[in-house]
Amino acid sequence: xxxxxxxxxxxxxxxxxxxxxxxxxxxxxxxxxxxxxxxxxxxxxxxxxxxxxxxxxxxxxxxxxxxxxxxxxxxxxxxxxxxxxxxxxxxxxxxxxxxxxxxxxxxxxxxxxxxxxxxxxxxxxxxxxxxxxxxxxxxxxxxxxxxxxxxxxxxxxxxxxxxxxxxxxxxxxxxxxxxxxxxxxxxxxxxxxxxxxxxxxxxxxxxxxxxxxxxxxxxxxxxxxxxxxxxxxxxxxxxxxxxxxxxxxxxxxxxxxxxxxxxxxxxxxxxxxxxxxxxxxxxxxxxxxxxxxxxxxxxxxxxxxxxxxxxxxxxxxxxxxxxxxxxxxxxxxxxxxxxxxxxxxxxxxxxxxxxxxxxxxxx
Ligand SMILES: *[C@@H]1O[C@H](CO)[C@@H](O)[C@H](O)[C@H]1NC(C)=O
Ligand SMILES: *[C@@H]1O[C@H](CO)[C@@H](O)[C@H](O)[C@H]1NC(C)=O
Ligand SMILES: *[C@@H]1O[C@H](CO)[C@@H](O)[C@H](O)[C@H]1NC(C)=O
Ligand SMILES: *[C@@H]1O[C@H](CO)[C@@H](O)[C@H](O)[C@H]1NC(C)=O
Ligand SMILES: *[C@@H]1O[C@H](CO)[C@@H](O)[C@H](O)[C@H]1NC(C)=O
Ligand SMILES: *[C@@H]1O[C@H](CO)[C@@H](O)[C@H](O)[C@H]1NC(C)=O
Ligand SMILES: *[C@@H]1O[C@H](CO)[C@@H](O)[C@H](O)[C@H]1NC(C)=O
Ligand SMILES: *[C@@H]1O[C@H](CO)[C@@H](O)[C@H](O)[C@H]1NC(C)=O
Ligand SMILES: *[C@@H]1O[C@H](CO)[C@@H](O)[C@H](O)[C@H]1NC(C)=O
Numbered sequence: 001x002x003x004x005x006x007x008x009x010x011x012x013x014x015x016x017x018x019x020x021x022x023x024x025x026x027x028x029x030x031x032x033x034x035x036x037x038x039x040x041x042x043x044x045x046x047x048x049x050x051x052x053x054x055x056x057x058x059x060x061x062x063x064x065x066x067x068x069x070x071x072x073x074x075x076x077x078x079x080x081x082x083x084x085x086x087x088x089x090x091x092x093x094x095x096x097x098x099x100x101x102x103x104x105x106x107x108x109x110x111x112x113x114x115x116x117x118x119x120x121x122x123x124x125x126x127x128x129x130x131x132x133x134x135x136x137x138x139x140x141x142x143x144x145x146x147x148x149x150x151x152x153x154x155x156x157x158x159x160x161x162x163x164x165x166x167x168x169x170x171x172x173x174x175x176x177x178x179x180x181x182x183x184x185x186x187x188x189x190x191x192x193x194x195x196x197x198x199x200x201x202x203x204x205x206x207x208x209x210x211x212x213x214x215x216x217x218x219x220x221x222x223x224x225x226x227x228x229x230x231x232x233x234x235x236x237x238x239x240x241x242x243x244x245x246x247x248x249x250x251x252x253x254x255x256x257x258x259x260x261x262x263x264x265x266x267x268x269x270x271x272x273x274x275x276x277x278x279x280x281x282x283x284x285x286x287x288x289x290x291x292x293x294x295x296x297x298x299x300x301x302x303x304x305x306x307x308x309x310x311x312x313x314x315x316x317x318x319x320x321x322x323x324x325x326x327x328x329x330x331x332x333x334x335x336x337x338x339x340x341x342x343x344x345x346x347x348x349x350x351x352x353x354x355x356x357x358x359x360x361x362x363x
């Protein structure tokens with residue numbers, strides 16, 4: 001009996017592997033949930049060839065990743081040519097952490113079960129033709145959700161941008177809702193509900209109203225973009241309390257007005273990009289702008305600003321792009337930034353090959 005000559009340690013190993021293997025396969029229930037998602041699709045992009053209930057472990061199915069316990073932890077189906085509805089059954093996968101359904105052609109909306117899931121931390125449904133309103137907070141959901149990243153950008157979501165929803169999203173770090181058709185205001189509850197928020201992109205929507213002064217309560221906010229909306233009013237002073245800001249960007253809202261206050265702007269000394277072009281700002285560029293040492297891009301074009309470019313600006317040694325065109329700036333700007341001779345004699349502090357300088361005056 002050759003079998004008996006196998007060392008016991010090897011037998012143990014076999015036994016361990018044998019015992020361990022059932023635990024690394026997904027459960028019948030998880031299979032059912034995945035197949036329900038598949039059934040909701042009108043075009044599965046060939047997924048059905050791999051997602052088959054024929055005894056295979058669903059951890060092996062295309063786009064499915066399981067954790068060490070064999071539970072489905074990730075569903076990554078970006079750019080798979082999927083069409084049809086997103087079934088809420090995905091939210092029944094209790095260990096699911098990451099969902100990426102970007103670059104597909106779904107119809108219908110985003111199921112609230114996914115947005116308010118008790119396990120999902122990353123939900124990316126960008127570029128997926130979803131429409132309708134973003135789900136409002138369901139009555140039954142009262143405790144904080146684990147969601148950290150929500151990318152709903154470049155869809156066809158419409159209706160009012162929700163406000164109550166964010167009350168249970170204390171863990172949210174990144175929210176990209178750009179390039180949709182949201183209406184209404186930037187909710188004033190946003191930064192009260194989202195203490196961890198570092199990225200907020202609301203560009204290219206139909207938002208109107210004022211910038212809520214509570215945005216200053218987002219102390220971790222690095223990226224704030226809300227360009228190409230219809231937002232009006234002033235930059236509230238509280239926004240300058242968000243001192244982590246690296247991108248402050250509200251271009252092409254048309255109606256934003258007021259003056260850049262020198263005492264306030266210096267508080268944002270982490271700024272890399274200040275983009276307020278295409279609005280109705282007036283007044284001068286404050287001298288204190290020279291203290292924004294990290295500044296790389298300054299866009300103030302198409303406003304109603306005036307005065308001379310302060311000499312302190314030469315202290316912004318990282319400036320690459322300066323766009324001041326279509327304003328009423330006066331004086332000898334060329335002394336500061338010789339843009340007409342930019343090729344042969346670039347302003348020494350405008351560094352980088354891509355440095356551009358747009359100072360053309362219209363008046
Ligand atoms: C199940 O289906 C897959 C994909 O078609 C195939 O590769 C596999 O051999 C099948 N397994 C069984 C046990 O039939
Ligand atoms: C989702 O997948 C796309 C590629 O299909 C990728 O570009 C994107 O970064 C992924 N999203 C997340 C949150 O990782
Ligand atoms: C969606 O946004 C998240 C967070 O900013 C990002 O990680 C992800 O790559 C984005 N997805 C796509 C397809 O760009
Ligand atoms: C948000 O998503 C859009 C694509 O939908 C992308 O172009 C943009 O860079 C993203 N915003 C941020 C801040 O990453
Ligand atoms: C906006 O979304 C559409 C799809 O809805 C996409 O084709 C377009 O590239 C997006 N634009 C940007 C700037 O991301
Ligand atoms: C928001 O910030 C202001 C100061 O700008 C502060 O007075 C207020 O207490 C903060 N609110 C919350 C809820 O943190
Ligand atoms: C432009 O600014 C000047 C002051 O510099 C002000 O008198 C004028 O009303 C402003 N025009 C508009 C359209 O805001
Ligand atoms: C900036 O440059 C000016 C001279 O243009 C200089 O007097 C000043 O001390 C510098 N520093 C700051 C923080 O403005
Ligand atoms: C531009 O500024 C000059 C003063 O430098 C002022 O006389 C003129 O009225 C301003 N033009 C506009 C259109 O605001």
